[in-house]
Amino acid sequence: MFNKLVTSLESCPMVQRGEYHYFIHPVSDGVPLVEPALLREVAIEMVRVLDLTRVNKIVVAEAMGIHIGVALSLITDIPLCIVRKRHYDLPGEVALHQSTGYSKGELYLNGIEEGDRVVIVDDVLSTGGTMKALLEGLAVAGAEVRDVLVVIKRGECDIGRDYKALVEIEVDESGVHVKDTFF
Numbered sequence: 001m002f003n004k005l006v007t008s009l010e011s012c013p014m015v016q017r018g019e020y021h022y023f024i025h026p027v028s029d030g031v032p033l034v035e036p037a038l039l040r041e042v043a044i045e046m047v048r049v050l051d052l053t054r055v056n057k058i059v060v061a062e063a064m065g066i067h068i069g070v071a072l073s074l075i076t077d078i079p080l081c082i083v084r085k086r087h088y089d090l091p092g093e094v095a096l097h098q099s100t101g102y103s104k105g106e107l108y109l110n111g112i113e114e115g116d117r118v119v120i121v122d123d124v125l126s127t128g129g130t131m132k133a134l135l136e137g138l139a140v141a142g143a144e145v146r147d148v149l150v151v152i153k154r155g156e157c158d159i160g161r162d163y164k165a166l167v168e169i170e171v172d173e174s175g176v177h178v179k180d181t182f183f
């Protein structure tokens with residue numbers, strides 16, 4: 001298991017975004033190409049690892065949560081809630097402030113109702129800024145977050161609750177190093 005995810009991470013390119021070593025990978029960037037076999041490997045492992053008991057919505061953030069969220073939704077038949085970078089001003093929309101190691105911006109949560117039981121999945125957890133914003137927004141909307149799973153955990157990060165990861169990496173000047181796999 002994880003042959004494709006691990007080997008593709010260990011050989012992926014990296015660029016500098018200011019001080020930040022930014023790795024470039026199909027799961028976290030959609031480039032150069034998302035191979036179906038890689039996406040399938042990730043999706044199957046997400047289903048295996050997540051607690052989906054009575055979960056009625058999968059929550060992801062635009063943009064790089066979308067393809068993994070779609071894959072998970074198609075397998076599980078659980079509807080997908082995409083937290084967007086664009087606002088719609090619909091009743092109940094929750095605005096969130098997102099900050100990462102290289103960017104800041106706003107996210108807008110729609111489609112969540114009080115009492116929903118959700119899981120959050122994302123491609124990468126690095127500073128945790130995005131995940132903390134999603135957790136805050138879901139608390140405001142009244143959802144119960146049953147589980148949190150990231151495909152790639154980049155270093156140590158406290159988001160104020162337990163979460164799961166498929167692989168843990170470190171990134172330095174020489175590139176990406178896979179430290180551990182969780183399966």
Ligand SMILES: O=P(O)(O)OC[C@H]1O[C@H](OP(=O)(O)OP(=O)(O)O)[C@H](O)[C@@H]1O
Binds near residue numbers: 061100
């Ligand atoms: O733990 P953090 O430091 O918050 O980093 C993780 C976030 O960074 C990326 O999103 P980004 O904001 O770059 O947007 P994208 O998905 O559109 O690439 C990624 O998809 C995660 O959501």
Ligand SMILES: Nc1nc2[nH]cnc2c(=O)[nH]1
Binds near residue numbers: 021025029100101126
């Ligand atoms: N692709 C990519 N996404 C990220 N999200 C947070 N850090 C990173 C990174 O280094 N690369």
